Amino acid sequence: MNSRKIEIELPFDMEIPDDLIYEIDNALAKNLCEPYKRSNPDRTMWVGGFGAKPSFSYRDAMFLGKQNYDESIPDGAEPTFDQSIYHIEVMERSK
Numbered sequence: 001m002n003s004r005k006i007e008i009e010l011p012f013d014m015e016i017p018d019d020l021i022y023e024i025d026n027a028l029a030k031n032l033c034e035p036y037k038r039s040n041p042d043r044t045m046w047v048g049g050f051g052a053k054p055s056f057s058y059r060d061a062m063f064l065g066k067q068n069y070d071e072s073i074p075d076g077a078e079p080t081f082d083q084s085i086y087h088i089e090v091m092e093r094s095k
Helices: 018-039 058-064
Strands: 043-055 080-094
Touching (some): 018 080
């Protein structure tokens, strides 16, 4: 299956144990990042961002190559963070 995102929706706010977050990060690194790096030796991939989900202005989203933006955030304003969503970002670049 080809996907750009993995989403998990919980029925209500729940405490996510640190051990579970660590396991998820390790699973992403082992099962997505490591195989990608082996198949693309001139590129690298890593689990690089995690925490509250950020929202950006349109201009910042375009600059950062993000697909989603929040129209209510004016250009040049700081991003906002949704504390109810735990966000993990996998990053990729050339070596």
